[in-house]
Amino acid sequence: MYLNLKMLLVMAPVTLLLACGKQQASRDDVHSDLIKSISLASESETFVRYLRQHRSTYYFASGYLNDLLNEVNRTAKELSNLNASPDLMDALNVDRVQLSLLAVQIDNVDRHLQQADVLAASEDQIRKIRMSLVQANSSL
Amino acid sequence: MKKLLGITLGIMTALGGFVDLGQIVFTTQAGALFGYHLLWSIGLGTVAIIVYMEMCGRVAVVAHQPVFAVVRDRLGKRLGLATLIASNLLNLLTCAAELGGVAIVIHLLTGWNEHRVLIGTTLVLIALVFLCRFQWIERVFGLSGLLMIVFAVSAVVLHPDWGNVARGFVPNLQAADPKRGLLYAYFAVGIFSAMLMEYEVHFYSSGAIEEDWKPEDLSENFMVASLGSFLGSLLTVALLILGTLVYLPRSVFPDLLSTAVFAGAFPFAQKALVLALLGTLVCIAGAAVETALSGGYNVCQFYDLTWGKNLPAHSAPIFAAIWIGTFAVAALIVLAGVRPLQLVNFSIVFGMAVMPFTYYPILRVAADKNFMGKHVNSRLDTAIGIGFLVLIILAAIAAFPLMILTHAGRP
Numbered sequence: 236m237y238l239n240l241k242m243l244l245v246m247a248p249v250t251l252l253l254a255c256g257k258q259q260a261s262r263d264d265v266h267s268d269l270i271k272s273i274s275l276a277s278e279s280e281t282f283v284r285y286l287r288q289h290r291s292t293y294y295f296a297s298g299y300l301n302d303l304l305n306e307v308n309r310t311a312k313e314l315s316n317l318n319a320s321p322d323l324m325d326a327l328n329v330d331r332v333q334l335s336l337l338a339v340q341i342d343n344v345d346r347h348l349q350q351a352d353v354l355a356a357s358e359d360q361i362r363k364i365r366m367s368l369v370q371a372n373s374s375l
Numbered sequence: 376m377k378k379l380l381g382i383t384l385g386i387m388t389a390l391g392g393f394v395d396l397g398q399i400v401f402t403t404q405a406g407a408l409f410g411y412h413l414l415w416s417i418g419l420g421t422v423a424i425i426v427y428m429e430m431c432g433r434v435a436v437v438a439h440q441p442v443f444a445v446v447r448d449r450l451g452k453r454l455g456l457a458t459l460i461a462s463n464l465l466n467l468l469t470c471a472a473e474l475g476g477v478a479i480v481i482h483l484l485t486g487w488n489e490h491r492v493l494i495g496t497t498l499v500l501i502a503l504v505f506l507c508r509f510q511w512i513e514r515v516f517g518l519s520g521l522l523m524i525v526f527a528v529s530a531v532v533l534h535p536d537w538g539n540v541a542r543g544f545v546p547n548l549q550a551a552d553p554k555r556g557l558l559y560a561y562f563a564v565g566i567f568s569a570m571l572m573e574y575e576v577h578f579y580s581s582g583a584i585e586e587d588w589k590p591e592d593l594s595e596n597f598m599v600a601s602l603g604s605f606l607g608s609l610l611t612v613a614l615l616i617l618g619t620l621v622y623l624p625r626s627v628f629p630d631l632l633s634t635a636v637f638a639g640a641f642p643f644a645q646k647a648l649v650l651a652l653l654g655t656l657v658c659i660a661g662a663a664v665e666t667a668l669s670g671g672y673n674v675c676q677f678y679d680l681t682w683g684k685n686l687p688a689h690s691a692p693i694f695a696a697i698w699i700g701t702f703a704v705a706a707l708i709v710l711a712g713v714r715p716l717q718l719v720n721f722s723i724v725f726g727m728a729v730m731p732f733t734y735y736p737i738l739r740v741a742a743d744k745n746f747m748g749k750h751v752n753s754r755l756d757t758a759i760g761i762g763f764l765v766l767i768i769l770a771a772i773a774a775f776p777l778m779i780l781t782h783a784g785r786p
Contacts, residue, residue, distance in 0.1 A: 263554075270786055274628040281625055282637065290644040294486040295652070298479075299633040306631060 260317040262375060265327050268314060269372040272330050275307055276337055276365035283344055283358040287351065300345040307338045329371040333364045340364070383517030384586065385603025388428070388579045388665070390520040394610050395469070395662035396476035396632065397719035398569045399655065401784075402611050403635040405562040406618020407628055408786055411535075411543030414615060416563045418544050420570030421608035423763040427571070427734055428600035430741040430752070430760065431580040436588045436596065438746045441580045442737065443676035449736035458732040459677050463701075465729060466574055466666040466673070468722045471705035473663035474500075475715030479632050480656040484649070490710060496660070497706040501699055504664055509585040509684040516661035517603075522654030525647055526639040527613040533620045533642055540616065554781075561777040561784050564770045568727040570611070571767065576733065577669040581676070585684055593750065617641065628786050632716070667705070671698035720783050727774035730767050738764055 260268075282303070286296055311334045319327045340357045347353035405413045435441050440448075443462075447455040478493035485492075504512060579600070588596065617638040622629055629635050632655075639651035668684065671694040675682035681691045688695040709715065738760045742752040752760065778784075 267785060270626075271628065273626055274630075277625045278622075278627045278629075278634060281621075281627065285637075285641075288644075290640075290648070292484075292645050292648055295483050295633075295648055297486060298483040299631075299637065302479075302631045302633045 258316055258318060260319045260323065260327065262323060264317070265319055265323045265330070266372065266375055268310070268317075269326065269330050269368055269375070271310055272334055272337075273365060273368045273372060275303065275310065276333070276361055276368055279303055279337065279341055279344075280358060280361045280365060283354055283361060286344070286348065287354045287358065293348065296348055297345060300341055304338060304341045304345070307334055307341060310334060311338065323375070326371045326375055329367060333367050333371075337361065337364050382599050382602055383513045384579065384582045385428075385599035385601075386513075386517035386520065386606055388575050388582070388603055390517065390523065390603075390607050390610070390658045390661055394520070394523060394607050394614075394658045395569075395572075396472050396659050396715060397469075397723050398566075398611060399614060399635045399658075400629065400632060400716060400719070401562070401565055401569055401723065402614040403618035403622065403629045403638055404784065405566060406615040406620075407622035408618075409559060409562065410619045410623055411539050411615070412547060413559070413562055413566060414540065414543030414612060415546045416566040417570065417608055417611050417615065419766070420567045421604055423567070423766070424570050424575065425601050425604045426756070426759055426763060427576055427737060428579050428604065429597050430737050430756070431576045432583045432588070432596040432600060433593060433750055434737060434740050434747070435580040435583040436593060437590055437748065437750045438740060439584070440740060440746070441584055441672065441676045442577050442733065443673045444679070445736045445740050446733060447677050449739050450732065454732070455677065458729065459673055461725075461729045462573055462577070462673055462733065463670050465722055465726050466670045467701055467705055467708075468718050468725070469572070469574065470663050470666040470670070470701055471708040471713070472715040472718035472722060473659045473666065474702070474705050475709040475713075475718070476632055476659040477656060477663060478709070479715065480636070480652055480659065483633055483636070484652050484656070493706055493709055497702050500660060500663060500667075501702050504668065504684070504698065505688070505695075509582065512664060512684070513582065516657060516664065519657045520654065520661055521606075522650055523610050523639075523658055525643075525650040525654055526610055526617060529639055529642050529647070529651075530613040530616040530620070533617070535616050535620060540612075557777060557780050558784065558786060560773065561781045564727065564774055564777055565723050565784065566611075567766070567770055568730070568774065569723050570608075571730060571734075572723075572726050573730060573733045574666050574669040576737070577672055578665045581668070581672040581682075590750065614638075630716070663702070663705070667698045667701040670701040671695070720778075724774045724778045724783075727767075727771045729771075731764065731771050734764055734767055 282299060285291055314331050340360050344354060344357045431442055434445060446458055450458060474493060474497060477496050478489045481487060481492045482489045621638045621641050636651050636655050640648035672682055674697050675694045680693050682694040683691055740746050742757045744751045
């Protein structure tokens with residue numbers, strides 16, 4: 236929770252700044268981006284649970300998490316080039332912030348693959364990220 | 376035993392053909408988006424590829440005409456040349472995607488650096504193809520590709536609703552939401568296209584000549600084409616079921632090769648994960664070999680040059696230079712930073728556009744009594760062939776607009 240709040244405080248102004256003077260996104264675009272972010276969060280959550288059950292090999296886990304992190308960063312970069320009308324801006328900002336948080340969590344899992352308590356905490360954080368994204372999506 | 380091993384041509388053709396990088400990810404995505412509702416396109420694609428693979432084998436054996444000799448004779452030099460260029464460009468892009476996929480899988484298995492793995496894999500595959508006789512290539516890739524069976528076992532262990540699976544084989548339009556309807560059409564066309572990729576029939580018909588099949592072997596031709604395709608199709612169905620059971624309920628849209636492989640081991644643990652990775656590795660590497668060799672076969676058959684994997688390289692220098700060159704350029708494309716899955720999306724749709732120009736000439740020759748004698752198509756064969764050709768043409772027309780309208784299948 237502490238990590239989430241801290242990241243929100245850092246990321247919110249940054250993402251707001253990035254949002255100025257960018258490509259205009261439609262409601263459909265924002266919706267589609269949120270679906271992608273929900274997918275990434277859900278996928279990460281599923282895999283962290285699998286990891287906690289000691290069912291993955293070390294190299295697969297590391298490679299898969301790296302792929303997920305790259306995908307999250309790529310999506311975040313795409314979002315940073317978008318602007319939206321005021322009624323969509325909240326959802327877009329939630330998407331940006333939550334993706335940044337997701338990247339932090341995936342990186343955290345990758346660095347603590349063998350530590351059960353860290354994995355459990357990260358799974359919980361990723362679940363919260365996913366739920367925030369789902370909420371933003373249903374508010375559209 | 377020899378007859379049994381002969382089946383490996385069909386297995387390698389089908390596994391490398393439609394259980395390749397594109398199909399693995401594409402089919403899992405289709406399951407994650409539409410559940411079992413697109414199983415019918417796998418069924419349709421399977422019957423179509425069996426029909427045309429059998430025809431290609433028969434034409435190769437009876438008329439001694441491999442696919443690109445038929446394309447040249449039936450389409451004329453100009454259109455034939457355009458088809459040759461498009462087909463080989465497609466082979467190159469697909470080979471690049473598959474090599475990139477091989478590097479990803481080896482990285483997931485060992486943690487080795489992907490770029491170095493890519494270079495090493497390309498060299499190993501070139502050496503393997505260079506040193507092995509055709510029969511051994513097909514045996515190695517055909518039999519070890521059966522490791523993919525772990526995907527089918529996972530799908531069964533997850534207890535799909537078999538009634539719903541059976542209903543998925545009946546086409547049903549999802550037209551309630553226009554965007555979803557377009558996505559549905561895109562995935563239906565994409566799955567159908569991925570199962571009919573031209574390099575499969577180029578490789579299969581050339582393989583029949585490499586293996587020196589005679590008209591008396593024609594009964595086996597149907598068996599080899601059917602069994603190999605049926606097996607590939609079974610694995611494709613398993614991928615779609617896994618997408619449905621693992622990812623649909625979790626709202627995951629699998630966009631990575633690692634995600635699709637993960638589904639293959641989802642109900643199990645580390646050993647199954649390693650088997651899923653190895654099976655994927657062999658299938659993708661097999662597809663890379665198929666596409667590279669097809670590049671060589673196509674050019675040599677079109678220009679009547681000497682070709683044959685079992686000939687020494689100095690006896691078929693252009694053939695050897697083209698398949699080795701295909702590997703080398705494909706590796707450079709991936710090293711330049713192009714993402715394998717981007718290439719695959721494009722090659723599936725581009726492949727659909729080229730497809731009619733490969734399948735139409737085959738149908739013409741197979742139905743020509745002057746060429747085929749007593750082995751000519753029956754009326755039923757020709758009618759089925761025409762039916763599928765019409766579908767192929769419709770899919771070819773729809774492929775590019777659907778790709779644009781759906782942003783290449785983005786939900």
